[in-house]
Amino acid sequence: MNNAHKPSETVDRAGIASRLDRPLVLVGLMGVGKTSIGRRLAGALGRDFVDADEEIEKAADRSVSEIFEEHGEAYFRDGERRVIARLLEEGHGVIATGGGAFVDPETRALVLEKGVAVWLDCDLDTLVERTSRRNTRPLLKTGDPREILVNLKEQRGPAYAEAQIHVVTGDGPHDAAVNRILEELAAWL
Numbered sequence: 001m002n003n004a005h006k007p008s009e010t011v012d013r014a015g016i017a018s019r020l021d022r023p024l025v026l027v028g029l030m031g032v033g034k035t036s037i038g039r040r041l042a043g044a045l046g047r048d049f050v051d052a053d054e055e056i057e058k059a060a061d062r063s064v065s066e067i068f069e070e071h072g073e074a075y076f077r078d079g080e081r082r083v084i085a086r087l088l089e090e091g092h093g094v095i096a097t098g099g100g101a102f103v104d105p106e107t108r109a110l111v112l113e114k115g116v117a118v119w120l121d122c123d124l125d126t127l128v129e130r131t132s133r134r135n136t137r138p139l140l141k142t143g144d145p146r147e148i149l150v151n152l153k154e155q156r157g158p159a160y161a162e163a164q165i166h167v168v169t170g171d172g173p174h175d176a177a178v179n180r181i182l183e184e185l186a187a188w189l
């Protein structure tokens, strides 16, 4: 039997959770899995999970796409900065950010001060495939999604590289990504 993707027995999850005194904040490009992996990572650590985009949508009573359409990106980033500041204060276990949040210098500084930033990274083909499944990302509607993702990867790379932890997740199942993050965290703590 292939055990490669079973939850890792070698990582002491309770030990990691007890040593973590700040929220884990997932950053990285659209489609890398911040939202879906973040939820599972929180479960693995027995902590709560919150998604910044969902919180922005609740606060604005509008979808991310509607906010971009009605007010533009700069307005969205202002709201995103405020929401992430609040989430960091509330002290959640795992916070998934939207892909552009950590590129904003103020948001990045706050996250680095009050949380532990985890940069999730994977190959471009995987990002293109995953983001093509749902039409909810306004930045990918303005042209060829692959080209846009190539450019964003290049532009945002230096900001993401400031994260305390870097995890390359690959295109395997979610559990494999959670295990990789837990291993990197255990090494970092």
Ligand SMILES: Nc1ncnc2c1ncn2[C@@H]1O[C@H](COP(=O)(O)OP(=O)(O)O)[C@@H](O)[C@H]1O
Residues within 6 Å of the ligand: 028, 029, 030, 031, 032, 033, 034, 035, 036, 037, 096, 130, 131, 133, 170, 171, 172, 173, 174, 177
């Ligand atoms: N191994 C995996 N890691 C991350 N996402 C995956 C994986 N396999 C499938 N997906 C899917 O890819 C899509 C994009 O993931 P999502 O969590 O929304 O990314 P992000 O929040 O970083 O934009 C989701 O539908 C998710 O379920």
Ligand SMILES: O=C(O)C1=C[C@@H](OP(=O)(O)O)[C@@H](O)[C@H](O)C1
Residues within 6 Å of the ligand: 028, 029, 030, 031, 034, 035, 053, 064, 097, 098, 099, 100, 101, 136, 137, 138, 139
């Ligand atoms: O990369 C970006 O600038 C964005 C990423 C999206 O979140 P995900 O990374 O969760 O898709 C969402 O915040 C918005 O569409 C803008």
Ligand SMILES: [Mg+2]
Residues within 6 Å of the ligand: 034, 035, 036, 053, 096, 097, 098
């Ligand atoms: Mg997301």
